[in-house]
Amino acid sequence: MRIVLLGPPGSGKGTQATHLAKSLGVPHISTGDLFRAQIAEETELGILANEYIAHGNLVPDEVTNAMMRERLSRADASGFVLDGYPRTLDQAHALGAMLQQLQRPLHHAILIDVPDENIVERAVGRLVCGSCGEIFHLKFKPPGVAGICDKCRGILGVREDDTPSTVRHRLTVYGRITKPVLAFYQREKILSRVDGVGPPDEIFKRVVALTEND
Numbered sequence: 001m002r003i004v005l006l007g008p009p010g011s012g013k014g015t016q017a018t019h020l021a022k023s024l025g026v027p028h029i030s031t032g033d034l035f036r037a038q039i040a041e042e043t044e045l046g047i048l049a050n051e052y053i054a055h056g057n058l059v060p061d062e063v064t065n066a067m068m069r070e071r072l073s074r075a076d077a078s079g080f081v082l083d084g085y086p087r088t089l090d091q092a093h094a095l096g097a098m099l100q101q102l103q104r105p106l107h108h109a110i111l112i113d114v115p116d117e118n119i120v121e122r123a124v125g126r127l128v129c130g131s132c133g134e135i136f137h138l139k140f141k142p143p144g145v146a147g148i149c150d151k152c153r154g155i156l157g158v159r160e161d162d163t164p165s166t167v168r169h170r171l172t173v174y175g176r177i178t179k180p181v182l183a184f185y186q187r188e189k190i191l192s193r194v195d196g197v198g199p200p201d202e203i204f205k206r207v208v209a210l211t212e213n214d
């Protein structure tokens with residue numbers, strides 16, 4: 001199964017993508033996670049990407065597409081859940097070309113739909129485990145012990161780009177640059193929309209129901 005999850009920053013698509021990939025037994029491929037790993041390792045790509053990410057801007061298409069081309073050509077990527085890619089029309093076209101070449105077409109593009117007014121509140125307050133990547137939230141999913149991951153006891157941190165002003169900027173970028181990608185997949189007749197408001201396990205059921213129709 002090859003699925004793209006779409007949605008504004010803070011829509012919960014990272015959480016849904018993690019669970020969906022696990023339940024389908026395919027890799028969860030997140031461009032944000034790939035960039036953050038490069039940043040942590042201080043690679044040339046990481047240093048370049050950080051200039052954009054820290055300000056809530058998109059990393060240039062050619063850099064992002066090249067990173068994804070490499071990731072999707074690996075043997076484990078015959079099925080996947082993509083999270084955070086494509087984010088521009090150029091990336092959507094590039095992904096289409098890559099998958100056509102690999103003869104691995106997409107089955108679904110799923111939009112996790114959350115109104116703007118809920119978004120800033122959600123993205124601000126997000127906590128991420130520095131060891132295993134599990135996502136918590138100060139208000140909606142607080143950890144059992146403050147600052148400690150329930151799953152692996154790692155230290156929880158706040159993403160540098162989750163400040164209120166950067167989140168607002170990322171939302172503007174989403175509206176201006178990523179929304180056309182929805183229309184693209186609508187034209188391709190693979191776009192479905194899931195109401196992203198509600199408890200994460202309810203939303204997960206809605207996502208799974210869509211993928212079970214095949």
Ligand code: AMP
Pocket residue numbers: 009031032033035052053054056057058059060064083084085086087088091161170
């Ligand atoms: P995310 O973890 O998906 O919220 O991504 C964090 C940041 O990484 C974004 O705000 C962008 O700066 C960058 N990024 C992630 N995915 C992409 C992409 N497909 N194209 C360009 N920049 C991206």
